[in-house]
Amino acid sequence: MSTSISPLALPFPDMSPVAGVTLRVARARYKEWDRCDLTVAELAPGTVVAGVLTQSRCPSPEVEWCRRALVLGEARALVVNAGNSNAFTGHRGRAAVEAIAARAAAAFGCKPSDVFVASTGVIGVPLPIDKAEAGLDAAVAAAPADWRAAAEAIGTTDTYPKGATVTAMVDGRTVTLAGIVKGSGMIAPDMATMLGFVFTDAAVEAGFLQRALADANARTFSCITVDGDTSTSDTVLAFATGAAGNAPLASEENAGADAFRAALADLCRQLALLVVRDGEGASKLIEVIVEGAESDRSAHRIAMSIANSPLVKTAIAGEDANWGRVVMAVGKAGEPAERDRLSIRFGATPVAEAGLAVEGYDEAPVAAHLKGREVEIGVDLGLGEGSARVWTCDLTHGYISINADYRS
Amino acid sequence: MSTSISPLALPFPDMSPVAGVTLRVARARYKEWDRCDLTVAELAPGTVVAGVLTQSRCPSPEVEWCRRALVLGEARALVVNAGNSNAFTGHRGRAAVEAIAARAAAAFGCKPSDVFVASTGVIGVPLPIDKAEAGLDAAVAAAPADWRAAAEAIGTTDTYPKGATVTAMVDGRTVTLAGIVKGSGMIAPDMATMLGFVFTDAAVEAGFLQRALADANARTFSCITVDGDTSTSDTVLAFATGAAGNAPLASEENAGADAFRAALADLCRQLALLVVRDGEGASKLIEVIVEGAESDRSAHRIAMSIANSPLVKTAIAGEDANWGRVVMAVGKAGEPAERDRLSIRFGATPVAEAGLAVEGYDEAPVAAHLKGREVEIGVDLGLGEGSARVWTCDLTHGYISINADYRS
Numbered sequence: 001m002s003t004s005i006s007p008l009a010l011p012f013p014d015m016s017p018v019a020g021v022t023l024r025v026a027r028a029r030y031k032e033w034d035r036c037d038l039t040v041a042e043l044a045p046g047t048v049v050a051g052v053l054t055q056s057r058c059p060s061p062e063v064e065w066c067r068r069a070l071v072l073g074e075a076r077a078l079v080v081n082a083g084n085s086n087a088f089t090g091h092r093g094r095a096a097v098e099a100i101a102a103r104a105a106a107a108f109g110c111k112p113s114d115v116f117v118a119s120t121g122v123i124g125v126p127l128p129i130d131k132a133e134a135g136l137d138a139a140v141a142a143a144p145a146d147w148r149a150a151a152e153a154i155g156t157t158d159t160y161p162k163g164a165t166v167t168a169m170v171d172g173r174t175v176t177l178a179g180i181v182k183g184s185g186m187i188a189p190d191m192a193t194m195l196g197f198v199f200t201d202a203a204v205e206a207g208f209l210q211r212a213l214a215d216a217n218a219r220t221f222s223c224i225t226v227d228g229d230t231s232t233s234d235t236v237l238a239f240a241t242g243a244a245g246n247a248p249l250a251s252e253e254n255a256g257a258d259a260f261r262a263a264l265a266d267l268c269r270q271l272a273l274l275v276v277r278d279g280e281g282a283s284k285l286i287e288v289i290v291e292g293a294e295s296d297r298s299a300h301r302i303a304m305s306i307a308n309s310p311l312v313k314t315a316i317a318g319e320d321a322n323w324g325r326v327v328m329a330v331g332k333a334g335e336p337a338e339r340d341r342l343s344i345r346f347g348a349t350p351v352a353e354a355g356l357a358v359e360g361y362d363e364a365p366v367a368a369h370l371k372g373r374e375v376e377i378g379v380d381l382g383l384g385e386g387s388a389r390v391w392t393c394d395l396t397h398g399y400i401s402i403n404a405d406y407r408s
Numbered sequence: 409m410s411t412s413i414s415p416l417a418l419p420f421p422d423m424s425p426v427a428g429v430t431l432r433v434a435r436a437r438y439k440e441w442d443r444c445d446l447t448v449a450e451l452a453p454g455t456v457v458a459g460v461l462t463q464s465r466c467p468s469p470e471v472e473w474c475r476r477a478l479v480l481g482e483a484r485a486l487v488v489n490a491g492n493s494n495a496f497t498g499h500r501g502r503a504a505v506e507a508i509a510a511r512a513a514a515a516f517g518c519k520p521s522d523v524f525v526a527s528t529g530v531i532g533v534p535l536p537i538d539k540a541e542a543g544l545d546a547a548v549a550a551a552p553a554d555w556r557a558a559a560e561a562i563g564t565t566d567t568y569p570k571g572a573t574v575t576a577m578v579d580g581r582t583v584t585l586a587g588i589v590k591g592s593g594m595i596a597p598d599m600a601t602m603l604g605f606v607f608t609d610a611a612v613e614a615g616f617l618q619r620a621l622a623d624a625n626a627r628t629f630s631c632i633t634v635d636g637d638t639s640t641s642d643t644v645l646a647f648a649t650g651a652a653g654n655a656p657l658a659s660e661e662n663a664g665a666d667a668f669r670a671a672l673a674d675l676c677r678q679l680a681l682l683v684v685r686d687g688e689g690a691s692k693l694i695e696v697i698v699e700g701a702e703s704d705r706s707a708h709r710i711a712m713s714i715a716n717s718p719l720v721k722t723a724i725a726g727e728d729a730n731w732g733r734v735v736m737a738v739g740k741a742g743e744p745a746e747r748d749r750l751s752i753r754f755g756a757t758p759v760a761e762a763g764l765a766v767e768g769y770d771e772a773p774v775a776a777h778l779k780g781r782e783v784e785i786g787v788d789l790g791l792g793e794g795s796a797r798v799w800t801c802d803l804t805h806g807y808i809s810i811n812a813d814y815r816s
Contacts, residue, residue: 058739058747088735088747090764123732124765227718232739310635310718310803311811318812324531324640327496331466331640339466339496356498357532395718397808403719404726404804 020044020241028135030083054234060087073206168263170256203242281398293386305333313395341382428452428649436543438491462642468495481614576671578664611650689806701794713741721803749790
């Protein structure tokens with residue numbers, strides 16, 4: 001964890017345990033720091049897993065491992081390493097993942113394919129197997145940890161720990177969903193973003209859990225961007241222990257399925273926004289809402305073009321209502337748009353309508369809105385029914401400071 | 409012009425007049441500044457024109473005007489306004505362009521469609537017709553100006569004037585090509601970038617000139633990026649006065665056609681690099697060379713993914729050989745890539761080969777290379793014969809400072 005906390009940080013919530021999940025943390029010392037950087041979640045027998053993984057063509061061996069293990073749909077343990085992503089490390093990286101899975105499997109009496117592994121940190125340095133094994137042994141022997149300790153242990157350049165919890169009524173029982181997430185840079189929305197882990201005591205069949213997670217992901221993690229840079233290691237996994245004892249959710253038709261899906265999406269949205277709030281150097285949370293596009297997909301692309309524009313992001317950092325840069329970002333998105341039907345608002349105040357500035361609009365509420373910590377940019381293309389909502393943060397000197405001297 | 413000159417600036421070259429082209433500048437005072445901000449190039453009767461224009465879906469009325477006028481292929485005047493892009497200004501913006509064309513046509517005894525207009529600056533404020541007309545009148549009455557004065561007058565956030573000149577042998581005669589360009593932010597490669605004007609005394613037919621310009625553009629202006637933000641006003645125009653008296657170039661088969669095309673591409677490349685050298689906040693010029701891709705198009709996309717990555721650009725700013733970020737940018741490009749065939753070099757030194765770090769590579773030459781003003785990143789995908797070469801600059805605190813308080 002960095003010492004300078006994001007001004008957009010939210011306090012860590014009060015989070016109850018999830019039956020069937022036992023968290024433990026340890027010091028593997030992947031970097032020269034005195035903090036826990038290895039996290040293990042032990043999962044009750046019968047736990048079902050789903051996941052969404054980075055679409056990068058250069059994924060980490062952890063991502064490849066999880067992709068294969070997800071086919072089986074069962075999980076008994078999750079191991080998370082912080083400080084070294086183990087990406088682009090060839091056969092040595094693959095060997096490290098296999099070693100971790102084998103050792104965790106021995107500790108928990110399960111198959112290696114029941115062990116999920118995720119790592120985050122610098123690219124190109126093989127994860128040291130000796131540190132990983134010693135850290136894993138220490139974690140297995142440690143007393144159980146709480147959510148906050150785990151959320152802290154999975155962080156790298158994060159400035160605060162991130163967690164959220166929700167409940168849902170399923171089959172007459174209250175089920176709990178809890179999640180932790182890490183990420184503040186190299187954040188862009190290609191299926192998943194950085195590391196996010198969701199745990200629930202609900203009983204859910206693997207196919208349904210995968211569909212529910214993919215759907216939630218598409219509207220949450222895939223709708224955030226800090227810098228447009230998609231990581232080699234992006235991973236979101238959902239584990240369902242079944243300890244709540246409900247009749248297992250197997251299809252969208254089951255009673256409680258809608259409630260579970262809504263709760264999962266709500267949780268993922270909370271977690272995704274926590275990542276944006278910790279965007280490197282962020283001083284403002286920006287919500288971009290695009291309506292009137294030819295399709296939802298088109299709206300999403302236009303929204304992302306705005307959210308990824310360095311000129312839009314620096315304008316918001318400067319509290320400058322420079323809507324011309326929004327026009328530019330709409331224009332460059334490559335999606336259907338007609339200049340003379342386009343409307344733009346900051347907060348609730350229209351600043352441009354039908355292809356030109358709103359004559360003499362009141363600048364006071366716009367200025368007040370831009371001075372706040374949360375900024376909303378609304379765009380109506382006036383073409384159709386497509387809409388999208390994405391989140392990003394502003395681009396400040398802090399981003400440059402953090403990233404011009406991260407590794408060395 | 410800004411007062412702080414880019415550390416990558418090159419001195420303005422010694423540039424001879426081009427027969428058939430008369431430059432004049434004046435103060436239209438589009439902003440509260442005491443400098444020339446309106447430029448007129450008077451072109452000899454018979455001048456042929458070609459152009460490439462922004463692909464933005466929200467183009468300025470100037471771009472729309474030029475697009476229509478280019479169909480006719482003839483030009484008698486160019487008018488360039490600096491300080492106001494006139495983009496997204498509705499019918500008032502269109503009226504301003506029409507008024508300028510009509511007034512210039514009257515001054516030069518030509519049709520309004522023979523007048524090309526380009527404007528650059530803030531978006532969303534209609535160009536004041538009274539200032540434009542008064543400025544135009546002043547320019548028409550002024551003494552001829554040299555290339556440097558014109559290059560200065562078309563600039564906005566540029567920190568130095570940009571021009572270049574080359575010659576070619578065509579039909580036994582030496583023809584001259586001269587160009588000026590402006591741009592330092594909102595620079596990204598979608599057909600054209602910001603404002604560039606090329607003038608030659610060669611006799612060239614319109615169709616050939618358009619093909620030669622489009623071809624040169626694809627390898628030069630379309631291969632640069634400062635911030636990935638494509639302007640609403642990007643315009644590159646080429647004017648051929650024919651004063652050199654050569655037999656007009658009409659096809660790629662004509663004697664001298666190859667020499668002319670090569671000279672035009674050389675000129676465009678010089679001008680494009682001058683723009684990158686004035687990238688907002690730039691402290692290093694970065695050349696990205698991608699080889700071994702499945703196609704040239706794929707190589708170009710991968711090169712642009714690297715060149716537009718904030719994490720790569722901040723790493724170079726920090727003189728950090730963080731090639732993991734290059735891997736990330738290759739992976740996110742969405743183009744065919746295989747992690748275990750990928751090689752990366754900084755300057756001449758391989759740092760990663762076949763999917764992992766080069767064991768114990770010599771860091772000294774890499775560190776020395778990164779400390780220089782010109783940095784080369786080489787990527788070999790090991791898949792095929794596709795290659796591409798693009799140019800960008802690093803991302804520094806200067807970019808944030810310039811763009812967080814540009815408009816107000």
